[in-house]
Amino acid sequence: MSEVTNGPGLHPWRVLGSRAAYADPWVRVRTDRVVTGGGDVLDSYHVVEYPDWTVVVALTAADHRLVLVREYRHGIGTVLTGLPGGLVDPADGDRGPRAAESAARRELLEETGHAAGTLRLLLTTFPNPSNQSNTAFVFLTTEAVSAQASAEVGVDVVLADFVDVLDRLRRGDLAMHAIHVAALWSAATALASAGDGAALGSLPSRLRATLLSGAERDGG
Numbered sequence: 001m002s003e004v005t006n007g008p009g010l011h012p013w014r015v016l017g018s019r020a021a022y023a024d025p026w027v028r029v030r031t032d033r034v035v036t037g038g039g040d041v042l043d044s045y046h047v048v049e050y051p052d053w054t055v056v057v058a059l060t061a062a063d064h065r066l067v068l069v070r071e072y073r074h075g076i077g078t079v080l081t082g083l084p085g086g087l088v089d090p091a092d093g094d095r096g097p098r099a100a101e102s103a104a105r106r107e108l109l110e111e112t113g114h115a116a117g118t119l120r121l122l123l124t125t126f127p128n129p130s131n132q133s134n135t136a137f138v139f140l141t142t143e144a145v146s147a148q149a150s151a152e153v154g155v156d157v158v159l160a161d162f163v164d165v166l167d168r169l170r171r172g173d174l175a176m177h178a179i180h181v182a183a184l185w186s187a188a189t190a191l192a193s194a195g196d197g198a199a200l201g202s203l204p205s206r207l208r209a210t211l212l213s214g215a216e217r218d219g220g
Contacts, residue, residue, distance in 0.1 A: 011037035013045075021046065026087075050134040052095055053127065054103040055085035055179055057187040058114060058144040064203045065159035067112050067144055072154065081158065083180045084111045088137075097121055100137035108144070113151045117143025123186045127179060138183040140190065142200060162188070163206045 014035040022029040028049040034042050058067040073080045086107040093099035105116045116139075123138035151157050166188055168174035169181060176184075192207040194200055 013037060016041075026050075046131060048128075048132045050087075050127075050132055052088040052100055052103075052134050053085065053136040053179070054088055054100045054107060055083050055136060055138045055183050056104045056108045056116065056119070057083060057122065057138065057140045057183050058108055058112070058116065059142045059162065059203075060114070060159065061117065061143045061145050064142070064162070064200060066162040066165055067108075067114055068158040068160050068165070069111050069151075070156040070158060080176065081174060082177050083183060084108045084114075085180075086111075095135075097124075097137060101139060104137070104139045108141075109147060111152045111155050112157045113146055113148045114144040115147035116141045117145065120190075122190060123183060125179065125182060136179050138179070138186065140187050142191075162191075162203065163210050166207075166210055 015032050016035060017033040019031050020028060021031040030047045030049055032042075032045045032047060034045050036042065056067075059065065060067065067084060068081055069084055070079055070081050072078070084107055086103065088095070088099050088103040089106075092102040092106070101119055101121070104119060108114055108116050119139040119141050121137065122140040123136075125136050125138070126132070127134060127136050162184075165174065166184065169176065169184070188207050188211060191200065192204055192211055194204045
């Protein structure tokens with residue numbers, strides 16, 4: 001890897017002042033007056049302070065089906081297919097992976113009626129780092145089991161074939177939240193290298209095949 005050095009302007013901005021423009025239990029909008037790395041003064045730079053998010057890529061222990069949810073998303077005004085997940089609550093603990101894991105277990109059970117089993121931290125990312133302060137934590141479990149009869153009201157639970165979901169995403173037949181798309185492809189890469197043990201059956205080899213076919217179609 002080539003050595004990387006900071007060019008002109010690639011330095012943290014200096015905050016001259018800050019105020020809360022809006023706040024409620026769910027979100028806080030902070031307005032900063034800043035000096036950029038290039039020396040420009042911005043009088044009103046808005047930062048949205050959301051809680052951290054958690055997302056779960058959950059495969060059922062019995063038959064390795066991907067646990068998806070369908071729910072209405074008011075921001076875009078439509079029902080969207082996605083992964084279980086949600087906000088990390090203060091009751092889950094301090095910010096960080098441990099609190100996010102607690103939230104992941106809670107959200108998976110509440111939304112889908114499935115208990116997680118072992119959770120693996122798969123990906124840590126930032127939903128919109130230019131003006132959001134939160135972190136998104138993606139977890140993977142291959143041990144999800146049905147633990148209660150009902151799921152959250154307003155949520156339809158779908159058990160899908162993982163490879164089929166990836167193929168639909170690639171073809172453009174399925175649209176999802178960007179973090180969920182990143183989570184699924186990260187999980188596919190991780191599981192494709194898991195070997196062909198009895199625990200996952202043919203899923204790793206099927207994932208390797210779809211990843212390879214995608215690379216070939218893209219000219220990789």
